[in-house]
Amino acid sequence: MxxxxxxxxxxxxxxxxxxxxxxxxxxxxxxxxxxxxxxxxxxxxxxxxxxxxxxxxxxxxxxxxxxxxxxxxxxxxxxxxxxxxxxxxxxxxxxxxxxxxxxxxxxxxxxxxxxxxxxxxxxxxxxxxxxxxxxPGPLFSFGSLSVESTAQDALVGTPESYGLVRGETANSEKVLRAEQRIVADLKSAGYPFARIERREIVADHATNRLDVRLVAAPGRDARFGEVTVSGTEATDPDFVVTQAMLPEGEQYSPQAIERATKRLSDLGIFSSVRIVPGEQVGPDGRLPMTIEVSERKRNVIGVGANWSSSEGFGVEAYWRRRNLFGRGELLSIEGSVGRLGDNSLSDLEYAGRIAFEKPGAFGPLTTFTTSLSAKQEIPDAYRSRNVTLDAFVRREFSDQLSARVGAEVQFADEQDVFGDRTYLLTGIIGEIAYDTRDDKLNPTKGINAVAFAEPAYDAKGGNFMLFTKAQVSAYQALDDARRFVLAGRLGAGSIIAPSVRAVPAARRFFSGGGGSIRGYAYRNVGPRIAGEVTGGRSYVEASAEVRMKVTETIGLVGFVDAGNSFSAVYPDFSEGLKVGVGAGIRYFTPVGPLRLDVAVPLNPEKDDPSFAVYVGLSQAF
Incomplete structure (x- = not known):
């Protein structure tokens, strides 16, 4: 030969x-x-x-x-x-x-x-x-191909299942990828120390064929053994083990380790998480695991700012105490002031909130949160002062799917086109979210969908009402480098209530401004009485963007937004839609893209500007 x-x-x-x-x-x-x-x-x-x-x-x-x-x-x-x-x-x-x-x-x-x-x-x-x-000489193709295992009970797939096909170009990277997939398959089947024991590759120059024989050594199969924790200071090690959800006695799985690592990282109390298998399987077939963590600073202070030509300048600050009682609890105190600049002190918007969050409240996949907040909102259409107390339980069903249920009590004192009125709402809230985005601040693929419903009763007005809202955003890169991305957003909502007036103004649907229909004044799109926007019982909005990354740090965006809010319980498209168009620039930073957008309203009304400018962190949606 x-x-x-x-x-x-x-x-x-x-x-x-x-x-x-x-x-x-x-x-x-x-x-x-x-x-x-x-x-x-x-x-x-x-x-x-x-x-x-x-x-x-x-x-x-x-x-x-x-x-x-x-x-x-x-x-x-x-x-x-x-x-x-x-x-x-x-x-x-x-x-x-x-x-x-x-x-x-x-x-x-x-x-x-x-x-x-x-x-x-x-x-x-x-x-x-x-x-x-x-x-270069002649191009070689694959000839004889063999994938074997040294253990009869640890089966491996065929060469074709690993991308090695007789007659195809003998690209050496295909062999490397095949080896990686063989080892990954064996580890997923419960063999933590699987490896390629032998690689025989023969180039036959008489036939220009490359013969490949790969022999895998699975090692012993294993089940998860005792889980220990190192590196904790303020954190209870038992809490770490519980949240990791590495089930002792079940088959070893790299995927379970990946999920555990993500689950612990998502707690926000660790700067690093590493799960290390033991060096060998014990006589009982179990493999001990060690979770190595490094804790983050417990006290955090942050500040932020935003600005748009239609909504003015705003600042916010927060203080957070992580790991309050050693089991991942989070205490937050937040405050913000908006519409700074031309407005007098009495016309500023402000908000304050104190919140407590406890992960693992009813099992490792649940989180309990409660908060007390106070807010003053003064868009052109109304003035609202309200205080809200709420409590929620959130449940994760997978990395992409989650849901939360809870209740809230809200007192509101408002003035709008209908006059002065107070509300005392009690509601039961349900929400489901599905998120497959690859990046929360700069997504290039995936979808983000949220559906919300809240039946509520107003003790002051004696009215029952049902709030519903849903929104879905989708992202698709057009090239492998993900420099060209199409992004779209569609949202709609409905409030079943006796009348628009029966609904607190701050809970009605208003469109216009950043996060809605860019180019229009903030919350200035919707039904009107005597020229003043009242807010509606339904709305629909849609946005489309073309995002282009010009360099590693600079990006360009073109967009169109459309939508409206309506007095009726369901959208009445005979009233038409408001459309805004514009373009923007992005400066990409390690914490997300800085955003500068300029938008023009195509069919403006009273109080709408000729154009609007928006500045913020992250993509628009």
Whole structure:
């Protein structure tokens, strides 16, 4: 048989260390150091035996001699070392592309690398000329393929199930990915120490076939054993174990470990979470687990600001005490002031809130929250002062799906176009949320959907009412780099009540402004009496955005918003929709994109501006 066992022989394609940079592994990163005695050179790379410009481009991007030509190495020795490193890199790239009979010839000042090493000084002109000649040879395809396990009870899939198909191009990265998937499958089946024990890869130069045999060693299967915790200071270790939900006695699962890590990280009390399996399975078949955590600072103070031309300037601040009693509790005190600038002190909007949150209140997947808040709102349509006491229990059903139920009592004193009135509402609240976004502040794929319902009774007016609202946002990247993203939002709501007046003004539906229909005055879109907006018992809104990331830090957005609110219980589209259009710029930061939007109302009414400007953190939706 005419064959070459890669890694043991160098004919005719030079062998590459299979555990090195390519094709079956990754090299260690070279430490970046300041260049002493920089030694400039010129370099050309030529490809013979094929007309593939794409292959040449890949070789040039792989070559340090080519890609780093503008950064000279240190001295002649540095140049020769770079050339030696390039030899392995280029052969590895040929393997990745399926060429196993190629040759790579690198010459420095006309000398082979071996000859250059023996020279006391490189001859010829400066900068020193470097030439790279690559002959890829024939393209190889997969031939004989085999995936095996050393344990009969630990089954592995077929080569095809791991992406290795006879007759397809023998891309070496396919072999690497197959190995990773084999090991991942075995670990998911309960074998924590699974590994590839043997890799036999033979290039048959007579048939241009690559034969692959992979042998996996599963090791012992295991069940989760005792879970211990290290690194806690103020936190109760038993609470950490409970929240992790690593069920002792159940089959080992990497997915369970990932979920536990996320669940603990989401508590917000740890700066790092790491779950480490024991070194070996015990005689009882159980594998001990250690949760290593590092606690965050318990006291947090934060401030923020926002501004828009239609809503004015606002500031907010908060103080939070994390891990209040050592089991993840959170105490928050928040305050904000809005509509600063041209308004007098009596016309400022303000809000204050004190809240308590307890995770794991009724099991590790539940969170109890309660809060007391006071607020004054003064949009152009009404003035409302209200105090609200509420309590909720939130339940997670999966990483994407959650629901909460609770109750609230709200007292409101309001003045609007209907006159002065007070309300005392008691309501039962239900809400369900589904969120698959890849990033909460700058999503590029997924959806975010929320549905809300609250039957309530107003003891002052003697009226029953039902508040309902739903909104869904969707995101889709148009390219692999996720530089072009389409985003859409659709929201609607209805209040079943005897009349608009029976509903507290702050609970009615108003449209217009940021987060609604940009370009219009804040809460200035909806039904009117004597030219004044009253708010409605129903609404519908939609937004569409095209987001483009121009550089790593700068992005552009074009958008259109449309919607309206209506006096009727359900939207009456015969009344038409208000439309706003605009564009914006984004500056991407580690904490999310800074947003600047400019919008124009297409069919403005009284008090609407000719244009509006919005500034904030994160995308608009």
């Amino acid at each position: 005419a064959g070459t066992l890669l890694g043991l022989s160098a004919a005719p394609a030079s062998a590459l260390d299979l555990l090195g940079w390519l094709p079956f592994g990754k090299s260690e990163s070279e430490a970046a150091t300041a260049v002493v005695d920089p030694f400039p050179y010129t370099v050309t790379l030529s490809l013979s035996g094929t007309g593939e410009d794409e292959l040449k481009g890949k070789l040039e991007s792989t070559s340090e001699l080519v890609s780093d030509a503008a950064r000279p190495p240190s001295g002649e020795a540095g140049l020769i070392a770079r050339a030696n490193s390039d030899f392995e890199r280029l052969v590895g790239r040929l393997y990745v592309e399926g060429y196993y009979a190629g040759t790579v010839d690198i010459r420095v000042a006309g000398l082979t690398l071996e000859a250059a090493l023996r020279m006391p000084s490189l001859p010829g002109p400066r900068p020193v000329p470097v030439t790279i000649r690559v002959s």
